[in-house]
Amino acid sequence: MGCGGSSNKFVYTVGQSAQGIFAFKISSSGQLTFITGAPFSTGGRPTAIAIMPSKTFGFVASAGGLTVGGTQTGGVVGYSFTSKTGGLSIANAAVNTGANPVSLAIDPSSQHLYVLSQGSSNISAFSIDSFTGVLTPLNGSPFPTVAAPVSMAMAPSGGALYVVSPTQGISAIAINADGTLGAASAPLPAGTSPRFVTVDPGNHFVYVADSAGNAVLGFSVSGTSLTAVSGSTATGTAPDALAINPDGNLLFVANSGSNNVSVFSIGSGGALTPAQGSPVSTGTAPAFVMTDRSGHLFVADSGSNDLAVFSIGGSGSLTAVSGSPFAVQTSASWIAIVD
Numbered sequence: 048m049g050c051g052g053s054s055n056k057f058v059y060t061v062g063q064s065a066q067g068i069f070a071f072k073i074s075s076s077g078q079l080t081f082i083t084g085a086p087f088s089t090g091g092r093p094t095a096i097a098i099m100p101s102k103t104f105g106f107v108a109s110a111g112g113l114t115v116g117g118t119q120t121g122g123v124v125g126y127s128f129t130s131k132t133g134g135l136s137i138a139n140a141a142v143n144t145g146a147n148p149v150s151l152a153i154d155p156s157s158q159h160l161y162v163l164s165q166g167s168s169n170i171s172a173f174s175i176d177s178f179t180g181v182l183t184p185l186n187g188s189p190f191p192t193v194a195a196p197v198s199m200a201m202a203p204s205g206g207a208l209y210v211v212s213p214t215q216g217i218s219a220i221a222i223n224a225d226g227t228l229g230a231a232s233a234p235l236p237a238g239t240s241p242r243f244v245t246v247d248p249g250n251h252f253v254y255v256a257d258s259a260g261n262a263v264l265g266f267s268v269s270g271t272s273l274t275a276v277s278g279s280t281a282t283g284t285a286p287d288a289l290a291i292n293p294d295g296n297l298l299f300v301a302n303s304g305s306n307n308v309s310v311f312s313i314g315s316g317g318a319l320t321p322a323q324g325s326p327v328s329t330g331t332a333p334a335f336v337m338t339d340r341s342g343h344l345f346v347a348d349s350g351s352n353d354l355a356v357f358s359i360g361g362s363g364s365l366t367a368v369s370g371s372p373f374a375v376q377t378s379a380s381w382i383a384i385v386d
Contacts, residue, residue, distance in 0.1 A: 055130065055132075055133060056072070056384070056385060056386040057070060057072055057082065057133035058070070058073055058079065058345055058382060058385075059071075059098070059105075059135075059382070059383045059384075059385075060096075060347050060375055060379045060380075060381060061096050061381050062347075062375075062377035062379045062381070063110060063378065064377050065093075065376055065378075066090050066091065066092075066093070066112075067085070067086025067087060067088060068085065068086055068088075068096060068126075069085055069375040069376070069377060070085040070087065070134075071085075072133055073339065073343070073384075073386070075341070076358075076368060076369070077341070077357075077358055077368035078356070078369055078371075079356065079373045083132065086376070086377075087126070087134070089107050089124065090112060090113055090141075091109030091110070091112035091113040091124075091141075092109050092112050092121075093109050093110075093381075094108050094110050094148060094149050094380070094381065095108040095148070095149065096108075096151070096382075096383045097160070097383055098153075098383050098384075099157040099175065100153065100157050101157040101177070102128055102385055103127070103128055103157070103177070104125055104180035106123050106153075107126065108123050108144070108148040108149070108162055109122060109123070109141075110147050110148065111147075115140075115141050116143070121143075121144060121146060121147055121148050121164070122141045122143045122144050122148070123148065123151075123162055123173075124140075125138045125139040125180040125181070126180075127180065130385075138180045139180055144164055144171040145164025145166065145167035145168075146164055146165070146166025146167040147164055147165045148162045148165075148171075149163055149165045149196075149197060150163040150197075150199040151163075152199055152208065153201075154201065154205040154222070155203070155204070155205045156205065157177070158174060158175060158177075159173065159175060159222075160172070160173045161201070163192070163196055163198075163199040163210065164189070165197055168193070168195055168196060169192055170188075170190045170199070170210075170220070171184065171189045172187075172188040172189070172190060172226060172228060185225070185227050187228075190227075190228040191231065192218065193210055193212035193216070193217075193218045193231060194214055194215055196210045196212050197211060197242060198210070198211050198242065198243045198244045199211075200245050200246045200253070201222075201246070202268075203246065203248050206271075207219055207220060207221055207222055207270075208220045208222060209244050210244070211237060211241040211244045211255055212241065213241055213242065213258075215234040216235050217234060217237040217255055218231045218233070218234045219232045219271040219272070219273055229271075237257065237264050237266075238259070238260040238262055239257055239260040240257060240259035240260065242256045242257070242286065243286070245290060245291055246268070247295045248293060248295045249295050250268055251268060252265055252266065252267055252268060252276070252313070252317040253265070253268055253273060255289075256286040256288065256289050257279065257286070258286055258287055258303075261281060261283065261284055261285065262282055263286065263300060263311075264276070264280075265318070266317075267317055276316070276317045280311065282300045282302055283308075283309050283326050284304030284305035285303045285304030286302050286303075287302070287333070287334055288300070288301040288334060288335045289336065290336040291338070292359065293338065293340050295313065296313050297311070297312060297313065297359070297363045298313055298319060299336045299338070300336070301329075301335060301346060301347075302326065303332045303333055303350075305326070306328060306332065306333065306350075307333075308325075308326055308336065308346060309321070310324075310326070310364075311325070312362075322363030324364050327365040329346045329348055330346070330351035330353050330355055331349075331350030331351040332350030332351070333348050334348070334378075334379065334381075335347040335379070335380055335381050335382050336382075337382040337384055338359070341386065343356055343368070344356070344357045344365060347379035347380060347381065348372065350378070351372070352376065352377060352378060352379065353372035353379065354372060354379060355367065355371050355372040356368045357371070
């Protein structure tokens with residue numbers, strides 16, 4: 048069993064070009080130090096990583112190359128998490144999911160794991176054993192979604208999942224009390240080619256990155272119903288990922304085509320206003336962004352194989368921390384943070 052309860056802070060990244068989890072300890076100033084033993088072996092082609100809120104186990108999705116029941120396939124592998132060092136060790140054998148898993152989500156109570164699979168257009172739902180990390184499929188799993196989904200975000204309460212498809216837009220799916228999923232809502236248009244979805248900490252607004260339209264679109268939330276916020280907001284070229292800070296007042300956009308990060312303040316009605324100094328340059332082809340609770344932004348630069356780290360100012364200004372960017376030996380495309 049893993050061990051939680053530490054005040055240490057860690058960041059993890061994966062990418063399909065290397066079979067490993069690259070792991071760093073985060074200092075109070077945002078500088079990164081490579082964790083002893085990293086990269087931790089994954090096998091396959093890792094696409095996403097998530098650490099349980101309870102800080103006991105983590106999970107890595109792979110698009111292929113895992114052996115499940117003697118067959119090479121995509122799936123999920125579970126890891127024990129060591130809170131003192133940030134180390135990860137394989138806890139359980141790979142579990143099969145749908146085809147080409149691309150996104151992971153864990154509910155706030157650390158009881159259920161959800162795996163979004165682009166190739167089979169569904170979500171595999173599992174219960175998580177709190178002592179062993181063993182995954183058990185929930186009744187009815189996998190659950191159908193919109194066609195060829197590429198991104199998924201969970202409501203902060205754990206009551207819904209939001210899923211986007213490049214061809215169909217955005218859909219909401221209710222999470223039942225037992226962790227099973229309801230039917231996906233009829234999709235709403237979300238630009239030319241929706242690529243990524245995120246939700247604010249208060250579950251008031253959902254935002255979608257339109258990669259082909261170079262824009263972000265907003266939706267207000269009522270239960271599992273979504274209503275489009277009027278208009279779209281221009282970003283840099285090919286926005287591929289989004290993140291919102293813990294206070295819920297700043298939105299960060301990774302623009303993979305223009306190699307920068309756009310920053311917006313979030314108004315009371317969900318409207319976005321560019322922050323002073325936005326956009327800010329980063330490495331090549333940023334593919335993922337994430338914030339911690341100490342006022343730092345982490346950017347996975349898939350083209351330059353690094354993690355860029357910025358301090359976030361009160362108005363959304365970004366200042367690179369000393370030593371940034373920090374090299375990784377993979378085309379970094381996903382980030383998980385423990386803080």
